Amino acid sequence: MNAPLPEQRILRVQRVRKSFGGIRAVDDCSLSIAAQSITGLIGPNGAGKSTLFNLIAGLYRPDGGAIWLSDSRIDGLPPFEIVHLGLTKTWQIPHELRNMTVLENLMLGAKNNPGEHLLNILVRPTVVRREERAWRTRAREILRLTQLDGLADEYAKSLSGGQKKLLELARALMTEPAVVLLDEPVAGVNLTLAASLMDLIERLRQAGRTFFLIEHDMNVVMNRCDRVIVMHQGRTIADGTPASVKANPAVIDSYLGG
Numbered sequence: 001m002n003a004p005l006p007e008q009r010i011l012r013v014q015r016v017r018k019s020f021g022g023i024r025a026v027d028d029c030s031l032s033i034a035a036q037s038i039t040g041l042i043g044p045n046g047a048g049k050s051t052l053f054n055l056i057a058g059l060y061r062p063d064g065g066a067i068w069l070s071d072s073r074i075d076g077l078p079p080f081e082i083v084h085l086g087l088t089k090t091w092q093i094p095h096e097l098r099n100m101t102v103l104e105n106l107m108l109g110a111k112n113n114p115g116e117h118l119l120n121i122l123v124r125p126t127v128v129r130r131e132e133r134a135w136r137t138r139a140r141e142i143l144r145l146t147q148l149d150g151l152a153d154e155y156a157k158s159l160s161g162g163q164k165k166l167l168e169l170a171r172a173l174m175t176e177p178a179v180v181l182l183d184e185p186v187a188g189v190n191l192t193l194a195a196s197l198m199d200l201i202e203r204l205r206q207a208g209r210t211f212f213l214i215e216h217d218m219n220v221v222m223n224r225c226d227r228v229i230v231m232h233q234g235r236t237i238a239d240g241t242p243a244s245v246k247a248n249p250a251v252i253d254s255y256l257g258g
């Protein structure tokens with residue numbers, strides 16, 4: 001991962017639109033994210049936050065507008081290509097992976113996992129074995145980092161809600177992302193685990209990664225984010241420091257007021 005300059009904009013969303021039937025979920029939305037920042041995205045239910053993340057991660061194709069990851073235009077690319085370019089979104093552990101162990105989940109999260117390509121196994125078995133070993137080493141490192149090392153051989157389904165969130169982040173880290181999108185990372189997580197999850201995110205940011213996270217927990221947003229962007233009815237209505245956003249009348253009106 002190349003560490004970009006701190007003030008560099010690593011992610012830019014330009015006038016992006018997405019409708020579902022008659023619903024304009026994301027409506028002419030523009031924003032940008034500074035490299036090596038933790039940026040929060042807040043807004044009322046149905047504001048379009050998750051839809052925007054799905055557009056950025058390539059799950060949906062925008063109806064219009066452009067999305068840039070550094071110098072690459074990524075809107076319309078399939079999710080795996082966006083992952084290769086350095087942006088990963090955390091996903092709920094899929095049903096079929098709950099019966100696999102924590103370590104196996106990480107191995108499947110690896111970018112370009114050569115073991116998955118049959119041709120590689122047949123043609124380049126030595127390379128595959130070497131890369132497989134490297135991924136396993138990386139998986140062990142990430143398990144230590146996320147404090148899941150004691151649970152490496154447990155089934156994913158046996159983890160607590162908070163541990164599952166850690167596993168989602170750990171899987172995402174296997175792709176060595178420059179930018180990580182997290183949709184409500186501490187929702188339903190107990191306070192202690194939520195604090196250690198946010199401590200980990202802070203350490204990863206200091207190591208050069210960029211985080212963009214949706215969160216309804218105002219404690220997390222106000223104390224852990226450098227910058228906060230507010231969405232309302234599909235577009236950005238405020239963007240600034242946590243303190244400035246908290247004092248913004250339009251934000252109080254649409255979201256914080258109640």
Ligand SMILES: Nc1ncnc2c1ncn2[C@@H]1O[C@H](COP(=O)(O)OP(=O)(O)OP(=O)(O)O)[C@@H](O)[C@H]1O
Pocket residue numbers: 020023024025043044045046047048049050051052
């Ligand atoms: N796949 C979909 N099909 C149809 N409508 C959708 C779809 N996804 C989202 N919507 C609609 O788009 C709007 C924005 O939804 P979205 O989930 O992005 O909001 P959100 O800001 O993430 O809300 P929340 O805080 O409740 O998670 C809502 O009106 C929602 O019903």
Ligand SMILES: [Mg+2]
Pocket residue numbers: 049050051
């Ligand atoms: Mg949502």
